[in-house]
Amino acid sequence: MKSWVEVSERRLTENYRLLTEAAGDTAMLAVVKANAYGHGAAVCAPVLVRAGAQWLGVTDVAEGAAVKTALEAAGIARRQQPGILVMSGLLREDAEEVVRLGLVPVVWLREQMEWLAEAAVRVRMGPVAVHVEIDTGMARQGVKPGPELNSLVAWVRGAAGIRVDGVMTHFASSEVAGSAQTVRQRKLFEEAISAFGDAAVWPVWVHAGNSSTVDNQGDEGNLAWLRGLAAMVGAWPMVRAGIALYGYCLPIEGEGLSEVRGELQPVMTWKTRVIGLREVEAGETVGYNGIFVAEQAMRLALLPVGYADGVRRELSASNARDGGWAMVRGQRAPIVGRVSMNLTIVDVSGIEGVGLGDEVVVLGDGVTAEDHARLAGTIAYEIVCGVRVGYRCGV
Known part of the structure; x- marks a missing residue:
C-alpha cells in the first residue's frame, strides 16, 4: 500500500x-458521518462504542447500514449497539431500509413520516422512532416554529406509526461567544x-449544538440551558460532537473560554512512501508549468499522493x-512545484539518509490538518x- 491512514484508538478514546467530561450531565452523540470526517467510520465507530457512546450520527441510510455492519464485524451484537441517527434526511425509497435496520431518522416533513409509517406496516414493525429537527435559523433542514410546527405536531400526535424519540436543532454560530x-x-427552540x-x-431526547457547543464554555449557559429545556418536557439533554472527536475544533471567537480545544489530539496520521529520488541542478524546473525553478542543486523525493487523494493543490x-x-x-x-493529481514532490536536500520506500507523514504530528487548512484558505473539516x-x- 503506497498511502494509508492510521487511526489512533488511544487518542480517539x-x-x-x-x-x-466537558459536557457533564449532558449526553453526547458521537458523529461519524462523512466517513467519520475522513477517518474511516468502520474503524472509528467500534472504538467510540467501546468508549461508551450510546448514540452515533451518520449522514444517510447507506452510512447507517455500513456502520451497523462494522459494529457487528467488531463483535458488537445488535442488542448492544447504540442508537444510530440518520442526520441528513431521507427519501421515500430509504424508508423501508430505515425501518428494517432500526435506524433513527431526522425528519421535518409530514411526507417523511408518512413514508416511514407505511414502511413499518410493510415490514410489520411497531412505531418508528424519529427525531424532529427544528429550523431555528440555519434555513437548511427543519420545520419552522409557529403554524408549520403546530400543524406537524398535531398530525404526529394522532399518527399510530410514528414515535417522537427526539427533538433537535442546530446552532449556526456555536463557536462565537x-x-x-x-x-x-x-x-425559537424554546x-x-x-x-x-x-x-x-x-420526546425522550432534546438536543442541540456541536463540538463548539461543548468547547465554548465562556457563555456559561448553552449546556445548562439545554438541560433546563429538556427538563421542561421530561427529556434527556444531548449535544452532538463531531470534529472534536478527531482532534480538531474551531477557535472560539470573542470573549469565549475554550474548554477542551487545547487538549484534543489529532487522531489521524496519513502516511505514504517515497517512490522516487532524483538530483536536480540549479536552473531546472520542477512540476507543471515550471512554477518552481531550482536555485541550487537539490535532492527531491517523489510521493504517490496528490489532489485526487486529498492533498490540496x-x-x-x-x-x-x-x-x-x-x-x-x-x-x-517542503513541497516544491505544483501538487499533481496523484504525485507530489518534496525537497529532502537537507535530510540525511532518505531512501526509496521510506515512510512519510502527509498529515499527523508535525503537519496537521490545520496547517493544510491555513494554506488552502479553508477549515480543518474540509481537509x-x-x-x-x-x-x-493503531495504538
Whole structure:
C-alpha cells in the first residue's frame, strides 16, 4: 500500500473522554458521518462504542447500514449497539431500509413520516422512532416554529406509526461567544419544545449544538440551558460532537473560554512512501508549468499522493510562495512545484539518509490538518473529509 491512514484508538478514546467530561450531565452523540470526517467510520465507530457512546450520527441510510455492519464485524451484537441517527434526511425509497435496520431518522416533513409509517406496516414493525429537527435559523433542514410546527405536531400526535424519540436543532454560530444568533435560536427552540409539551408529545431526547457547543464554555449557559429545556418536557439533554472527536475544533471567537480545544489530539496520521529520488541542478524546473525553478542543486523525493487523494493543490510552492510540507524522517520536507493529481514532490536536500520506500507523514504530528487548512484558505473539516485512502487502526 503506497498511502494509508492510521487511526489512533488511544487518542480517539481520550478525545471522547475529554468531551464527555466537558459536557457533564449532558449526553453526547458521537458523529461519524462523512466517513467519520475522513477517518474511516468502520474503524472509528467500534472504538467510540467501546468508549461508551450510546448514540452515533451518520449522514444517510447507506452510512447507517455500513456502520451497523462494522459494529457487528467488531463483535458488537445488535442488542448492544447504540442508537444510530440518520442526520441528513431521507427519501421515500430509504424508508423501508430505515425501518428494517432500526435506524433513527431526522425528519421535518409530514411526507417523511408518512413514508416511514407505511414502511413499518410493510415490514410489520411497531412505531418508528424519529427525531424532529427544528429550523431555528440555519434555513437548511427543519420545520419552522409557529403554524408549520403546530400543524406537524398535531398530525404526529394522532399518527399510530410514528414515535417522537427526539427533538433537535442546530446552532449556526456555536463557536462565537455571546452570539446574538445563538440567543435568537435558543428562543425559537424554546417555542418549539413548548409546542410539543402543549400537545402532550413527550420526546425522550432534546438536543442541540456541536463540538463548539461543548468547547465554548465562556457563555456559561448553552449546556445548562439545554438541560433546563429538556427538563421542561421530561427529556434527556444531548449535544452532538463531531470534529472534536478527531482532534480538531474551531477557535472560539470573542470573549469565549475554550474548554477542551487545547487538549484534543489529532487522531489521524496519513502516511505514504517515497517512490522516487532524483538530483536536480540549479536552473531546472520542477512540476507543471515550471512554477518552481531550482536555485541550487537539490535532492527531491517523489510521493504517490496528490489532489485526487486529498492533498490540496493550494499546497503547491513556487519560488515566490512557500507551500506545504511533509514530514520525512521527523523533519520538514517542503513541497516544491505544483501538487499533481496523484504525485507530489518534496525537497529532502537537507535530510540525511532518505531512501526509496521510506515512510512519510502527509498529515499527523508535525503537519496537521490545520496547517493544510491555513494554506488552502479553508477549515480543518474540509481537509480531513477530503482524505481518500485506506485505513488502519493503531495504538
